[in-house]
Amino acid sequence: YEVTWSSLFVNGWKDGKENVNNMTEFSFSNAKNTPDKFKEGIKSKIDELLK
Template sequence: MKKLFHVFIAGIILISCGNGAKEKTETANSETMQNDRVEVLYFHGAQRCITCRAIETNTKTLLDSLYSKEIVSGRIVYRIIDISQKKNEPIADKYEVTWSSLFVNGWKSGQEKVNNMTEFSFANAKSHPGKFKNGIKDKIDELLK
């Protein structure tokens, strides 16, 4: 019952995080061409709720504190993607993203393993940031192996 409640709340939050105005811009980190890597992709629209902002802040904090060497080497790529910008439509379409979302994907030998962490992120980023960071860390560590 508790899980159903969390899914319901996450659904309401996701609906409230629509694209909104198209004025705000975000820059995406450069993507490397390294074959074996982990990509952390945070998608957002122009208007973001407090939970959306918590997802971005907690993800960045986690990556900066534990994975700075992997980011510098290109083993981990972190991209912030504003889906309200026309130039980002192809990647939003690829992952079927229409609102704030977090993906932690692994690339090995040219094959992508997609992990949509959106539901987990909305359930935990704001209310349980420690659980959120541990869950994202566990997924990244799994993909780095």
């Protein structure tokens, strides 16, 4: 994976409504120094949105 640009959003749709999740701060705080925490946080958010 690679973090580029200045933001990371993980969005989901449910019942015709978009759920916008700005994960920029979390990502830049964790991607380089604690990549396992970064990966788990992203996976957790995606799993939550898929329910």
